[in-house]
Amino acid sequence: MFCISFFLISMDFKGRDVISIKDFTKKEINYILEYTKKMLPYAKGEKYKDFLKGKVLSSLFFEPSTRTRLSFESAMNRLGGKVIGFSDPSGTSQKKGESLADTIKMADSYSDIIVIRHPQEGAARLAAEFAEAPVLNAGDGAGHHPTQCLLDLFTIKNEKKNIEKNNVILLGDLRYGRTVHSLAYALSLYGADLTLVSPNSLKLPKEVINECKNLGVDPVQTTNLEKAIKDADVLYVTRIQKERFPDAEEYNKVVGSYKINNELLKNAKKNLIVMHPLPRVVEIDPEVDKTSHALYFKQAFNGVPTRMALLSLSSGVTP
Amino acid sequence: MKKELKIPRIKNGTVIDHIKAGNAIKVLHILGIPKKSTSVVSVAMNVKSKLGNKDIVKVENREIEHSEVNKIALIAPKATINIIRNYEVAKKYKVEIPDEIEGIVSCSNPTCISNANEPVKSRFKIISRDPPIIRCYYCEREPEDISERII
Numbered sequence: 374m375f376c377i378s379f380f381l382i383s384m385d386f387k388g389r390d391v392i393s394i395k396d397f398t399k400k401e402i403n404y405i406l407e408y409t410k411k412m413l414p415y416a417k418g419e420k421y422k423d424f425l426k427g428k429v430l431s432s433l434f435f436e437p438s439t440r441t442r443l444s445f446e447s448a449m450n451r452l453g454g455k456v457i458g459f460s461d462p463s464g465t466s467q468k469k470g471e472s473l474a475d476t477i478k479m480a481d482s483y484s485d486i487i488v489i490r491h492p493q494e495g496a497a498r499l500a501a502e503f504a505e506a507p508v509l510n511a512g513d514g515a516g517h518h519p520t521q522c523l524l525d526l527f528t529i530k531n532e533k534k535n536i537e538k539n540n541v542i543l544l545g546d547l548r549y550g551r552t553v554h555s556l557a558y559a560l561s562l563y564g565a566d567l568t569l570v571s572p573n574s575l576k577l578p579k580e581v582i583n584e585c586k587n588l589g590v591d592p593v594q595t596t597n598l599e600k601a602i603k604d605a606d607v608l609y610v611t612r613i614q615k616e617r618f619p620d621a622e623e624y625n626k627v628v629g630s631y632k633i634n635n636e637l638l639k640n641a642k643k644n645l646i647v648m649h650p651l652p653r654v655v656e657i658d659p660e661v662d663k664t665s666h667a668l669y670f671k672q673a674f675n676g677v678p679t680r681m682a683l684l685s686l687s688s689g690v691t692p
Numbered sequence: 693m694k695k696e697l698k699i700p701r702i703k704n705g706t707v708i709d710h711i712k713a714g715n716a717i718k719v720l721h722i723l724g725i726p727k728k729s730t731s732v733v734s735v736a737m738n739v740k741s742k743l744g745n746k747d748i749v750k751v752e753n754r755e756i757e758h759s760e761v762n763k764i765a766l767i768a769p770k771a772t773i774n775i776i777r778n779y780e781v782a783k784k785y786k787v788e789i790p791d792e793i794e795g796i797v798s799c800s801n802p803t804c805i806s807n808a809n810e811p812v813k814s815r816f817k818i819i820s821r822d823p824p825i826i827r828c829y830y831c832e833r834e835p836e837d838i839s840e841r842i843i
C-alpha cells in the first residue's frame with residue numbers, strides 16, 4: 374500500500390485528462406513523479422499486482438509510434454488491464470471519412486481510458502471534449518506530448534536528484550518538436566536554466582519562449598553547441614523531423630546540423646547526461662551509447678513507470 | 693454651423709459608432725447582418741472625426757444585444773453602441789472584449805484540429821485586450837492577422 378495514494382485521491386486525479394503539461398501545477402507534477410518512482414518495480418517486472426484488472430484502454434494511434442505505444446501497452450498489461458485499438462488508421466473508419474469526434478465517442482463506449490496520438494494539433498483536446506473517459510495525449514502534431522514530458526522530468530530528477538538546479542540544453546528541431554515545447558515549459562516551471570541550440574530556421578516558437586519568460590526563465594539562444602556544452606548538466610537532443618517539414622528542400626538544408634559524438638563530449642562535464650526522446654537518426658553517434666553520458670535508453674524505459682502512474686491515477690485505481 | 697449628417701437619423705434601432713475605418717463590413721459580417729436580419733442597414737465609411745477616420749453602421753428596428761456586440765470588439769475595440777428609441781439615445785455603451793470567443797475567427801494553423809471537418813467551432817481565449825492577442829483553445833497558436841481570419 375502506498376502512503377501517498379490518500380493524498381493523490383484528494384488531489385482529484387480520477388477521470389482527469391492529460392492533454393498538456395500546462396494543465397498541471399508543479400505540486401501535481403511532483404506527485405506524479407513520486408508516484409512514478411513507486412511504479413518502478415512493477416515496470417521492471419520485479420513486483421506484480423493486477424490492480425487495473427477489468428479496465429480496458431483504447432490505444433488510438435493515428436500516427437506511427439514505437440516507444441509511446443508499446444510503453445502504454447506494457448504499462449497496462451503489467452498492471453492487469455487490457456488494451457484495444459489500432460496503430461495504423463488505414464484499417465479504421467477514418468478512411469471512410471469518419472470524424473475524430475465520432476471515433477472517440479465509440480472508443481469511449483468500449484473502454485475506461487483513451488490514449489490518442491494524432492497528426493493534428495489540438496486533436497487530444499477535442500477528444501477530451503467528446504469522451505467521458507480520461508484522455509491521455511500521446512502526441513498531437515507539433516503540439517504537446519505531456520507523457521513524454523513527465524518521463525523526461527522523472528529521468529532528470531532520478532539522475533540528478535532535482536530538476537531546478539540544472540543547466541539544460543535543448544538541441545535540434547525546437548520549432549516542430551513537440552517534446553521540447555512541453556519540456557521547455559515544464560523546466561521553466563522548476564526554474565532550471567535553459568539554453569536553446571538549433572538552426573536558425575528551427576528556433577523555439579515565440580509563444581513557448583514567452584511562456585518560459587512568464588515563469589521567470591529567459592532562455593539563452595545560440596547556434597554554437599561546442600561552447601554551450603561546457604556548462605551543461607543535461608543535453609536534450611531531438612531529431613530533425615522530416616515529416617513536419619512543408620518541403621524536402623527546407624529539410625535537406627538543416628538535417629545533420631548537429632551531431633553528438635565522443636569528440637564533442639570531451640568538453641562536457643563528467644556527469645552530463647545525454648537524453649533523446651528517440652527515434653534518433655544521425656544526431657547521436659552510436660559510439661556515445663557506451664559512455665556514461667548516454668541515458669536515452671533508460672529514459673525510454675522510464676516511459677513504462679510514468680505511464681503506469683498516469684493510468685493508475687486517471688482511472689482512480691491505486692494498488 | 694449645423695453638423696451635416698452623412699446618413700439619416702433612425703427612429704428606432706442601433707447605431708454602432710467609432711468603428712475603425714474600413715472595418716464596417718467585417719462588423720456587419722460578424723453580427724450576421726443582413727443574412728440573419730431584414731433590418732434596413734446604413735453604412736458610412738471613412739467619416740472624418742476628431743480621432744481620425746471612422747466607420748458608422750446604423751441598423752433600423754433592431755436593438756443589438758450587449759453580448760452579441762462584444763463579438764465585434766476584437767476588430768472594433770473602440771466602438772460605441774447607441775440604442776435608439778424614437779430618435780433619442782436610450783442606452784449607450786462601449787464594446788468589451790469577452791474572455792473567450794467562439795466561431796468568429798478561424799485558427800491560422802492549417803493543421804489545427806479546429807480547421808478539420810469536425811463538429812466543433814473555433815475557440816479562442818483572450819490573452820490581451822490591448823493590443824488584442826488571442827490563443828486557440830485547441831492548438832494554442834496565436835494568430836497575428838485576426839481581422840483577416842474572421843469567419
